Amino acid sequence: MHPERKILLVVNPVSGGTAKDEIFNIAIARSKIEPFELLIYQTTGVEDLEAIGHLVSTQQPERVIVAGGDGTIGMVARTLAQTEAIMGIIPAGSANGLSVDFALPTSFEEAFDIALGSHVIAMDAVDINGDICLHLGDIGLNALLVKNYEMNDSRGKIGYAKEMLKTLSEHNNFRVQIDYPEGRLETEALIVIIANGAKYGTGVNINPKGSISDGFFELVIARRLNFIESAKILTGSTDFDPDILQIVSTKSAHLVCPDHGVHFQIDGEYKGEVKELRIEIIEKYVHVAVPAPHP
Template identity: 55%
Template sequence: MFSERKVLLVVNPISGDKDKEEILLKVAAKAEEDDYVLSIFSTTGVNDLGEIRNLVKNLCPDRILVAGGDGTISMAAEAVTGTDIVFGIIPAGSANGLSADFGLSSDLDEAIEVAFGDQSIHVDAVRINDEISLHLSDIGLNALLVKNYENGDIRGKLGYALEMFKTLNEHENFRVRITTESATLETEALVVIIANAKKYGTGISINPFGDMSDGLFEIVIAKRIDFIETAKFLTGNASFDHDVMEVLSVENAKIECLDREVYFQVDGEYKGEVRELNASILKGFVRIAVP
């Protein structure tokens, strides 16, 4: 008996500055061309994770496409935990770091072709307290930037650039203790990044040693602003000054902020201020369509 193929498109209508109507029309055309029955869910910010889980359970889609930023992608990936549903990314956020890591094109037609394509890989995720991170999460400077950006009026990379000046003036370093399976490190920090991936949405490789399928994540500690050492690190130079930058490759970590609560963000979504984070790797968490 013929069994119809199904695809679920999850759209964040307020992410980034791309025209979502164009995305909907082109995905619908591609779904029809490839003989998929298309269902669409638009996020509202209210119980989106639960709603997507219910749709996955009731529709049993063969493929899920996400048009949104990294936070929407991570949420939808969490909704398909324990399945082997192919996950397609259509970059439509303000900062599309995951798409940069996977080499996805910013061209909409090319991104849709990949999202419906046959090539896919399993990638890890990181559980941080009660949150799931596919990409890059952090405490400190960048999390404050995300907070300021969310409160700003301008979207896209221009919005991030404008908020950076304000953020640099507001931010203060903090003391942190990081405990892993093999070591304990206590230091002053500008930012502590829990990095499953390599690149921020700007294309900057903040974790040049990262591999999203290696069963590890990196903790990247920037202890102060030093443009020369940071430039060496970002270009993958392993001889950077460890008094400025430190990298730990781990499966588990406990991060304690010793002097105060610190700003925290997960995959581009501001989560508030925290004193302690517990992070652990989730191997082969989701299957993602890639070029």
């Protein structure tokens, strides 16, 4: 008997610099046990969004499981936006920031258990100049790091650390004006993070106030590097020195960099230099299978 359930597996074969054979083998084995009809799509970097969207609309899978980093996950989420289909995540990128936020296991077997499981949330997204951000976007220091990482075709955490040292020597602060419904800020900044989630893929909790499904995003404005304020973030404190670091929770914002363009990235993908960002929360953007909360 042909199974009625359809599950689409989307795999980025180059993400994380590792082979994906284990992922394919697990998916095929699960499809025979569950059972379900398994559809597989491997990204190529050419018109992937359109191809995945076509598969979703014509095949109507009940779930789409993504094996890749934040960029691949974000692309798939766009094809599932405001539908009843569920997205599952297999952490298979270099940093896996969204997966870290969800506390997904690094074991592919365990990640499949969750991706096929029954605990599902409706997560928000952030519209930034018409692009969709599921996790973290930013202007400044980290965006330059993402650019350097992409340009040098680095892979893995060692490559990331090497590019961080280079980026710290290149980056300069910038002026930014931020208007949001609750107020206005004008400041010099090292980085401004647009945070739907809480953690970078390294595990650093950059946004202790954040929740990925609370109807708000946070602007994390760091004016300079400071060990004490960084330690507060790592320990989950929100009692920051406002001269060094400030966090604003809001539903919309307008950022302007009056002097020059500033490096900008969304979910680990470099977008170029920008002088202006218009930002809006999109509530309950996509359904995602996540670990069940501990009792």
